[in-house]
Amino acid sequence: MTSLAATDLSPPDFLQLAGHPLRWRLLSELARSDRLVHELTGRVGEAQNLVSYHLAKLRDARLVSARRSSADGRDTYYGLDLTRFGALLSQAGGALHPGLRLAPPPRGPVAPARVLFLCTGNSARSQMAEALVRARSGGAVEAHSAGSHPAPLHPNAARVMAEHYGLDLSGQVSKSLEVFADQAFDRVVSLCDRVREVCPPFPGAAEVLHWSIVNPAGGEPDAVTYPRFVAAAADIATRADFLLAALPHETAT
Template sequence: MSDTPPPPDFLRLTGHPVRWRLLSELARGDRQVRELTALVGQTQGLTSYHLGRLRAGGLVTMRRSSADKRDTYYSLDLAACRDLLVRAGAALHPGLRMIPAAPPPPPDGSAAPPPVRVLFLCTGNSSRSQMAEAILRHLGGPRVEVASAGSAPKPLHPDAVRVMHERGLDMTGHRPKHLDELAGRFDRVITLCDRVREVCPEFPGAPEVTHWSLPDPAGEGGHAAFVRTADELTTRIRFLLHTFSAV
């Protein structure tokens, strides 16, 4: 009888064709269950069953929409997927213990491609989108041009400014902007709240539009909520940088 251990749970969980399709769709952005049902071509009951398996495996999270409490958004935990994939490789052979790749460095020389233009949107442009703008500008450097705006701008939240300052990022020169102020074309448009996703206009050049369903830290209240938002934005943006070569 073989002493070979069974495949890691991660491989057994993700190897199902429907679950792999769900993960692939969620890797592009957060989705409602009815959207996922249409994308994978399954009944809502079967789609919900597979989403439940992925949630139980720690790969997918869900939260109620802030725009319509009857809707639910599902998100892929890319960091969890990375860590479990690393463990799966090491379980097969020590030489397959992968080291997570760093984002590609800025290109050298005068032939560098034009920067990727990214726009973050939320309703108030007072915290989430402003923080995302500051984080991406810092992490992306000359590879990106980044802006943020809102559908109903409000003054910058002091806790957003404070949390960014604690991370060495200065937002004192930022101001809230209405999305009507924006000019030019963008390569990526990322909506950060469920309400602004519902009113997001079309932009020239048909940029790739992605939704990240993040709760409003001002609604939760307290410094800790803004820290959690900054942490999640930083993780998502680090993964986002790996996709820029595909733009």
């Protein structure tokens, strides 16, 4: 018989790391939206040096990512890798008992909702997000997109959506965010650091979220930027799935 003394009963490092009260609060904030340090300090009510210390711990564990703001290079946006976090939770549960490994929750039809995606040009990131959310919700989510300075749809955005997701963006047109200024939404999501700075308030109790995603265009030839569009679309698709999981779901009858 195996002795308990010979069995490693210490909790996984991941649990010890995430279980710290302040780090858990930071993770909870970043699970909803990418944020700047000063926003996190205000939300958790702790000093910036303490918040930065714990963010560094989470970065070392690759739970949290950091990216310089494209609006102000002195700022840094922090985000949570929800996919990695979920995998580690599942591994931790399985280490305790095989029956505790996490499985994707059964997803029923998404209840009707309105979501607006914003970026500067409404030419790539927000257009891809609109198409992905509309398709993956089965059309239940009324998805729209707009930009602070609308520009023509980027060819690589249409190409990536067609080749990797089977979605046709040929009918999509760029729109100004002013078109939607007086409309109510369940979620407003900015995908560009610059447009976040100028995002107007929307009527109702819309939750405003931020996905800090680098602009894949960059003014270079399409052949050069295409891999960046593929990576941006994959990031948006993952975030779109988590967004849909957070929206209310209808009970199947």
